[in-house]
Amino acid sequence: xxxxxxxxxxxxxxxAAWLAPCMLGAIAVSRPEPGAGGAAEIGAxxxxxxxxxYGTALHLTRNATDAEDLVQEAxxxxxxxxxxxxxxxxxxxxFFRILTNCFYSTYRKKKRGGTQLELDDTPELxxxxxxxxxxxxxxxxxxxxxxxxxxxxxxxxxxxxxxxEEYRVVATLYFLQDFSYQEIAEVLDVPVGTVRSRxxxxxRMLQKALWVIAExxxxxxxxxxxxxxxxx
Amino acid sequence: xxxxxxxxxxxxxxxxxxxxxxxxxxxxxxxxEEHLAACAACASEHRFETGVLDGVRAKLTRIAxxxxxxxxxxxxxxxxxx
Numbered sequence: 001x002x003x004x005x006x007x008x009x010x011x012x013x014x015x016a017a018w019l020a021p022c023m024l025g026a027i028a029v030s031r032p033e034p035g036a037g038g039a040a041e042i043g044a045x046x047x048x049x050x051x052x053x054y055g056t057a058l059h060l061t062r063n064a065t066d067a068e069d070l071v072q073e074a075x076x077x078x079x080x081x082x083x084x085x086x087x088x089x090x091x092x093x094x095f096f097r098i099l100t101n102c103f104y105s106t107y108r109k110k111k112r113g114g115t116q117l118e119l120d121d122t123p124e125l126x127x128x129x130x131x132x133x134x135x136x137x138x139x140x141x142x143x144x145x146x147x148x149x150x151x152x153x154x155x156x157x158x159x160x161x162x163x164x165e166e167y168r169v170v171a172t173l174y175f176l177q178d179f180s181y182q183e184i185a186e187v188l189d190v191p192v193g194t195v196r197s198r199x200x201x202x203x204r205m206l207q208k209a210l211w212v213i214a215e216x217x218x219x220x221x222x223x224x225x226x227x228x229x230x231x232x
Numbered sequence: 233x234x235x236x237x238x239x240x241x242x243x244x245x246x247x248x249x250x251x252x253x254x255x256x257x258x259x260x261x262x263x264x265e266e267h268l269a270a271c272a273a274c275a276s277e278h279r280f281e282t283g284v285l286d287g288v289r290a291k292l293t294r295i296a297x298x299x300x301x302x303x304x305x306x307x308x309x310x311x312x313x314x
Contacts, residue, residue, distance in 0.1 A: 043309045050302055075309075176292055181255055
């Protein structure tokens with residue numbers, strides 16, 4: 001792939017912060033770049049993360065080709081910088097820090113379109129209020145399940161992709177990687193409070209995006225029809 | 233903190249996101265759970281929010297990395313980075 005050649009030159013200018021320890025309080029131990037032993041070590045740590053890295057990259061870049069390039073570039077940089085990884089610390093957070101930094105430095109500049117929704121100022125409990133307003137709470141004891149079962153993976157992915165970038169990145173790390181607030185803060189090198197506020201606000205925006213998509217795809221119309229489809 | 237102090241609906245609402253994310257302290261978690269056990273309205277909102285989060289988490293696409301890309305990365309690792 002063309003990125004192999006391009007990324008091969010990255011280690012010379014790779015910012016040290018990209019490869020900085022992700023676990024607070026860890027003691028830096030300088031290690032050589034991966035020779036046979038290092039290759040075996042990263043060969044055990046990295047492959048299990050590739051599927052989730054690609055899924056994350058898809059939501060960050062919103063483009064399959066860019067997602068492949070992003071994962072490959074991050075993997076190459078991780079191999080080259082593996083000497084800075086501290087054994088016993090959080091390799092997943094360390095690798096995703098490289099991945100998100102690659103995204104911020106390169107792929108965000110492409111400004112891919114994606115769905116543009118007006119999501120600012122989405123109130124709390126948006127979906128709860130909307131589903132109550134259409135009478136869904138009187139139909140079932142579990143209106144959230146009734147709605148979410150009718151939204152498919154593509155539609156939910158589209159709602160995440162509709163979030164503004166700073167909220168989309170945090171939401172992707174939260175939903176796809178199950179990272180804690182602290183781990184996301186370490187990956188993005190931002191305060192935990194910033195993660196918390198972006199995540200909470202992003203989730204409100206996500207609820208509005210889900211509602212808009214459910215309306216556009218006729219899901220709300222079906223749910224409010226005279227004979228609503230039975231619960232699955 | 234007084235033993236008899238109970239969180240109000242507003243105080244629970246302010247903690248709901250952190251509670252959903254299991255980011256509250258043990259003590260705060262216990263107090264929110266105590267309120268939810270006694271307040272049907274807050275419990276209903278909590279159940280709904282949990283259902284939405286679980287639905288998103290369960291259905292967000294977890295696509296496998298393309299085989300050719302996985303193979304290329306494994307070759308990178310096996311062959312070193314030169």
